[in-house]
Amino acid sequence: MTHTAFTLGTPRDMAKRVFIKTYGCQMNVYDSARMTDLLASQGFLAAETARDADLVVLNTCHIREKAAEKVYSELGMISRLKEAKARRGGRMIVAVAGCVAQAESAEVVRRAPCVDLVIGPQSYHRLPELIARALKGGGAAILDTSFPVVPKFDYLSKAKAPRGVTAFLTVQEGCDKFCSFCVVPYTRGAEYSRPVVQILAEASNFVRGGVREITLLGQNVNAYHGEGPDGKEWRLGALIRGLAELPDLERIRYTTSHPRDVDHELIDAHREVPKLMPSLHLPVQSGSDRILALMNRRHTVGDYRLVVERLRTARPDLALSTDLIVGHPGERDDDFQATLDFVEEIRFAQAFSFKYSPRPGTPAASASGQVPEAAKSERLAALQLLTAKQQREFNEACVGRELLVLLERPGRHEGQLVGRSPYLQSVHVAAAGELIGQIVPALISGASASSLSGSVTKVVRL
Ligand code: SAM
Numbered sequence: 001m002t003h004t005a006f007t008l009g010t011p012r013d014m015a016k017r018v019f020i021k022t023y024g025c026q027m028n029v030y031d032s033a034r035m036t037d038l039l040a041s042q043g044f045l046a047a048e049t050a051r052d053a054d055l056v057v058l059n060t061c062h063i064r065e066k067a068a069e070k071v072y073s074e075l076g077m078i079s080r081l082k083e084a085k086a087r088r089g090g091r092m093i094v095a096v097a098g099c100v101a102q103a104e105s106a107e108v109v110r111r112a113p114c115v116d117l118v119i120g121p122q123s124y125h126r127l128p129e130l131i132a133r134a135l136k137g138g139g140a141a142i143l144d145t146s147f148p149v150v151p152k153f154d155y156l157s158k159a160k161a162p163r164g165v166t167a168f169l170t171v172q173e174g175c176d177k178f179c180s181f182c183v184v185p186y187t188r189g190a191e192y193s194r195p196v197v198q199i200l201a202e203a204s205n206f207v208r209g210g211v212r213e214i215t216l217l218g219q220n221v222n223a224y225h226g227e228g229p230d231g232k233e234w235r236l237g238a239l240i241r242g243l244a245e246l247p248d249l250e251r252i253r254y255t256t257s258h259p260r261d262v263d264h265e266l267i268d269a270h271r272e273v274p275k276l277m278p279s280l281h282l283p284v285q286s287g288s289d290r291i292l293a294l295m296n297r298r299h300t301v302g303d304y305r306l307v308v309e310r311l312r313t314a315r316p317d318l319a320l321s322t323d324l325i326v327g328h329p330g331e332r333d334d335d336f337q338a339t340l341d342f343v344e345e346i347r348f349a350q351a352f353s354f355k356y357s358p359r360p361g362t363p364a365a366s367a368s369g370q371v372p373e374a375a376k377s378e379r380l381a382a383l384q385l386l387t388a389k390q391q392r393e394f395n396e397a398c399v400g401r402e403l404l405v406l407l408e409r410p411g412r413h414e415g416q417l418v419g420r421s422p423y424l425q426s427v428h429v430a431a432a433g434e435l436i437g438q439i440v441p442a443l444i445s446g447a448s449a450s451s452l453s454g455s456v457t458k459v460v461r462l
């Protein structure tokens with residue numbers, strides 16, 4: 001398939017400006033970057049704000065109700081900007097992309113008539129063609145939320161190198177697991193793994209552009225099973241080993257993983273591949289087997305414990321983070337207590353916890369035993385007290401240690417740079433700007449709830 005080039009006719013039109021606002025997960029961040037590349041190749045420059053833009057794209061998240069509602073309130077503001085621009089004789093195209101677009105499709109236009117274009121996550125490669133149609137059209141909104149057979153990556157992978165030191169790279173998309181509470185299988189579709197050759201080419205391109213750390217992304221990244229250059233199926237462990245051979249790529253991470261898909265190849269990679277960083281995000285969701293079964297997670301607390309034991313044997317300093325949901329339908333006080341006990345037992349370096357939010361069309365939304373809002377809030381507060389304490393303790397245990405820090409960007413204060421430790425903590429150090437992109441040893445002297453501070457002990461190379 002070829003897509004129509006985005007032609008607006010005159011050279012003056014080449015200076016159109018686009019503003020993309022990204023909500024939700026890192027996969028949306030990656031998608032927004034690819035949309036930016038694609039639109040730049042069509043002559044679009046980046047606008048600082050929606051006010052300055054001819055094209056506004058909201059790349060949305062539908063995972064919880066709050067995330068979706070934020071989009072509608074933003075659209076209210078954008079509608080006013082669009083009207084003001086029309087009064088000045090200009091034109092603004094408003095596009096809603098991402099998971100709200102996929103899940104709500106025509107409902108988006110019904111609730112926000114200012115929207116010209118609703119585009120699901122599998123159709124981004126068609127953006128130029130759809131924008132051209134919206135510009136030509138008589139004002140009716142265009143909806144494209146199909147799951148095309150030809151994957152978008154075939155069109156988007158000629159990505160430009162990102163500007164930073166670190167980059168996300170989507171290797172897997174979609175999910176076949178159908179957890180009771182989750183919209184992802186409906187918004188992102190079935191599991192798809194990109195071929196290894198395509199991923200290596202994109203990673204090499206990133207590295208040539210100065211990227212030193214790549215985080216491999218997927219809704220279920222460790223369900224990755226892409227076609228290898230040898231024609232065989234490669235799992236994530238093999239892909240990581242392949243990427244580790246790129247000479248100037250210093251660090252590899254991946255997220256988000258499912259406990260059921262942690263196989264021995266991946267565990268061996270944690271033991272044997274120095275470039276694979278010792279941090280892992282492994283959502284458990286609940287510490288109660290009864291709730292895990294209701295969630296259709298297809299693992300038990302015991303399974304999770306075993307996986308963690310094997311990972312920690314392979315890589316004893318592994319910093320483990322997780323996701324937890326409180327108040328899933330059917331959750332009783334004793335289930336919640338089991339979650340607290342399990343968190344206490346495993347000890348997480350970081351945890352993200354959420355109140356269960358019913359998502360239309362998912363099995364849990366219509367299940368009996370919905371938990372009252374007040375109980376959810378109470379449980380969330382108690383859980384977050386515990387996880388914040390564990391995070392602080394994990395950070396404090398780093399004080400006095402020398403950690404290798406990849407310096408990423410200037411800090412808030414003059415003469416300060418911010419980087420990441422191998423364990424994904426932010427580290428603030430006093431250092432000169434030209435060290436951005438370098439990995440330096442830093443002696444950690446301070447720890448707060450969410451970051452570390454220290455001083456560079458030696459510049460390894462310039
Ligand atoms: N694939 C990952 C996994 O298997 O756990 C999860 C990806 S999801 C985008 C990120 C997190 O959002 C989940 O781990 C879960 O904790 C949370 N989440 C998903 N649906 C939710 C809902 N309906 N209410 C509250 N939190 C939810």
Ligand code: SF4
Pocket residue numbers: 175176177178179182183184185219220258
């Ligand atoms: Fe959602 Fe993750 Fe479950 Fe898939 S495995 S349905 S993405 S929570």
